Amino acid sequence: MKYKESDGNLIISELRHFDIAQIFGCGQNFRFEHQGGNVFKGVAFGEVLTIEQNENNVILHDISEQGLRDRWLNFFALDEDYDQIRSMLDTDEFMHRALEYGMGIRILKQDLWEMLISFIISQNNNIPRIRKIVRTICDTYGSAIANNAQQFRTFPTIEQMERITCEDLLQLGLGYRAAYVEDAVKKIAWGEIDLNKLRRTNTCDARQTLMGIKGVGGKVADCIMLFGMSRYEVCPHDVWVKRIFTEKYGIEHIDEKKGYLLAEAKWGKYAGIAQQFLFYCERENSKTSAK
């Protein structure tokens, strides 16, 4: 990977395994929107970014080298060696296909608080609607960001959300998840759960702590840890993976425990990343074939 500044933009070249459409389309992020062409725009960690990709380069608009190092290098996991990760995951024919299909997928390193709220909202919900609700929360409680015509706002901080009630959230269309988000906000705002402490807690205990929040079960806790704490070993046991493990890997009477054991055995410390390739491949292909 190489990068340089040019006309106030940051141009990245010789970057392997990076496809913005896949990265933002694989269900890990709800805040970047397709602007047409190969351009996506969104907000992460309070900063707005327009990102564009062509055959040879990735262009971060209005970003300096400093900005890349301070924020986006980490967000896009550019310090992770995806050649090595992919070779470790390439353990069978079905996964091989998923790796080919998701050639440019990377697991983003996103804000833990935002992942907590976003994945509570994700349960029994479809992705377009999750995006819409998250955006509404940002529009209502987040802060304005300078220099952006679409008026993207930040994901609200804990302080900006701490006075929210269940009724407020119902107004925004969260449905029965309103009470869950309210519980999460209270537990964090009142200090019952310390997210910074959670980052240094082992995965098993962190999972239990997260599951103490109403509306956070195993799958949601795992997504929070995978996307918000880069716990790459955590493999969220969702409906798609369940289906794959049954149909492609021949596991009968699949349940969460069996799923974890299989993922652990096959993909070890990158089982969570493996899950993302499987999820993306299966979901995208079912879109085109079934409908």
Place this chain on the structure above:
DNA sequence: ACCCAGGCTATCC
């Protein structure tokens, strides 16, 4: 109009 969505909780046995 109908089925379903990156599940979880309460309640049943």
Place this chain on the structure above:
DNA sequence: GGATAGCATGGG
């Protein structure tokens, strides 16, 4: 302990 209905809302 393990199984299953019900859940708010709206996208496709």
